[in-house]
Amino acid sequence: MNSKTVAELLSQDVTLQDVTVKGWVRTFRANRFIALNDGSTINNIQCVVDFENFDEALLKRVTTGAAIHITGELVESQGKGQSVEIVVKTLEILGDSDPETYPIQPKKHSFEFLRENAHLRTRTNTFSAVMRLRSSLSFAIHKYFNENGFYYMHTPIVTASDAEGAGETFKVTNLDIKNPPLNEDGSVNYKEDFFGKETNLTVSGQLEAESYAMSLGKVYTFGPTFRAENSNTTRHLSEFWMIEPEVAFMDLAGNMDLAEDFMKSVLSYILDNNRDDLEFLDKRLLDEDKTKPQAERSDMSLIEKIKFVVDNNFKRVSYTEAIDILRNCKPNKKKKFKYIIEEWGADLQSEHERFLVEKHFKCPVILFDYPANIKAFYMRLNEDGKTVRAMDILFPGIGEMVGGSQREERLDVLKEKMKALDISEEELWWYLDLRKYGTAVHSGFGLGFERLVMFATGMGNIRDVIPYPRTPQNAEF
Template structure:
């Protein structure tokens, strides 16, 4: 007999037929009621045991975390909380779980405790819900780009260039760390290394994606990226996934259109396809908000935030206009902002971005035309000589979620910006080539996947939306 998953059984009305279901025991009450879950849904199915006719040895082995196979008859439930249940005729223990050692007991555990047991935390309702939503988002992303004529491009993970120009990169080397070869000036001689040069783990696939957009027209990357930023905040990871579309002939307005349509599409997908998980996460967040001081509580529930994004047009505002709004805002005048806005050119913080979205416009916001001094070298310089064709998408509760730009397609200006930032032009010869041979206006953006999962699940710490977080001093599992 073929195994049927729990999600299918819970939506079935085909009663009085024999089925087999396999999963893990969540709870076992009164030697009679097993709550069984197989990961196909956040909901458990109740299996009712005839304990008088079941071997006592088997009953003792039905403990939280044990893997079991249940054969029985699907019937309409007599109890509250479920529409169907299984009248058990046979139980097989597939894998025992020692209740004295198993850490994921049926009680509330702190998120810190669960991070220490990341190999088992997926067995909780919270993390199984988060990871099912993460999986659905991943599918929705590929679905959107495929249906809109994009080609998936696998950017290299090992690179010789620093796309962000920030220098926060992990070195890739096979040299002996205790006795590496040295140049005459005492620096490490990377010509003796595996790749013959200094190489790193990538911080972005954007530069390589630009080269492919110049031939395929519309491409996107969706892969792991790395940043050696010594930050232990709830918003940063050393290893994370990035979605980066790049489109030939798109200007900044086209780029903003794409970002808005893309985000609305993938969030709409999970609203339609992850209802049970989102309802659970919504309730979880509501309870979490109650423990916060009133002033810090969110005005919207999780599902309301998602609908807020999908149902509102994104307001487009220039950086200059945003600075004027923030300078004249009550929080700034009353010095309530942690980072006060005094003058044009300030790098906006999350508190400023959230104010614009949640208080001033009450809508998702796209800021554009940022000061060149606070943005990357590859962003197109405007005619005013001081701003670039950059854009950021701002969301409630999180601030910036997308960053992008129209790229600088003019070779002379790009070379000048590289020189001003002391970037070695020789390292980017291949990137500059694309400005020599058939250059064209093109644009793209980057969306940190974990940031998107964090927003859509309501999790407050980014370490709780990736299976095994990599952060400073932490590479366990």
């Protein structure tokens, strides 16, 4: 008899049939009711044991966390909370669990405790729901691009470039750290390193993706990126995943269209396919909100936030207009903002972005045409000489979700910008070549995948939406 998943069994209309299922024990009540879960759904299936038909020594091994194999008859449930249950005929222990030391007991655990036990935390409802949603979002991303004519490319993880120009990179070397080869001036001689030059883990696949877009038309990357930023906030990871599409012959307006359609598509997918997990996380957030002061409570539930994005047109607003709105709004005039907006050129913070989305426009917002001096070198300079064709998409509860731009396709302008920022032409010779040979308008954007998962699950700490978080002083597991 083929084993069924718990999700399959709970969706069965036909009862009074023999079934077999394998999973992990969540609870065993009164030596009679086993709550079994196999990760296929947030819901457990109840397995009813007749104590007299089983050896007492065997039943003592049915403890929380144990892996078991059950066969029995699927029947209509006599109790509340489930439509069907299994009347157990045979029970096999596949793997014992020590009840004295098993850390994931059927009680409430702090998220910090669960991070310390990240290898077991998906045995809880919250983390199993988060990781199923993460998986569904990944699938929805690939599905969207595949259905819209994009080619998936794998950009290098080891690279000699720093796309953001921030210098916060992890170095890659096989030199003897204690006794590296030196140049005459005492600096490290990287010509003797494995790659013959300084290399680092990538911070972005964008530049390489641009080169492929300029021959394949529409490409996207979806891979790991690394930032050596010494930040221990709830929104920063040292290793995270990025989605970065690049499209030839597309201007900023087309880029905004693409990003809006993309975001609505992937979020619609989980509304349609992950309802049980979303409803569980929605209730978890509602319960958590009740413990907060009134002023800190959310105006929308988790599912309402997702529908807020899916159902509303994104409002497109220039940076200049946004600054005027913020400068004249009540929170700014009454100094309620932590960062007061005083003049054009300010780098917007999350509190400003959320005000625009949640209070002023009451819909997702796309800001565009940012000051050149707060954006990256590769963004196309506008005719005013002071702004660039950049865009950021702002969501409720989280602020910036997507950042992108029309790329600078003019060789002379790009060279001037690189010179002003002391970016080596020699290192990016190949990037400049794209502007020499068949240059054209092209655009793209970047989306931090973990930030999307945070939004879709309502989790407040980015370390809780990636299987094994990498942060300063933390590379456990």
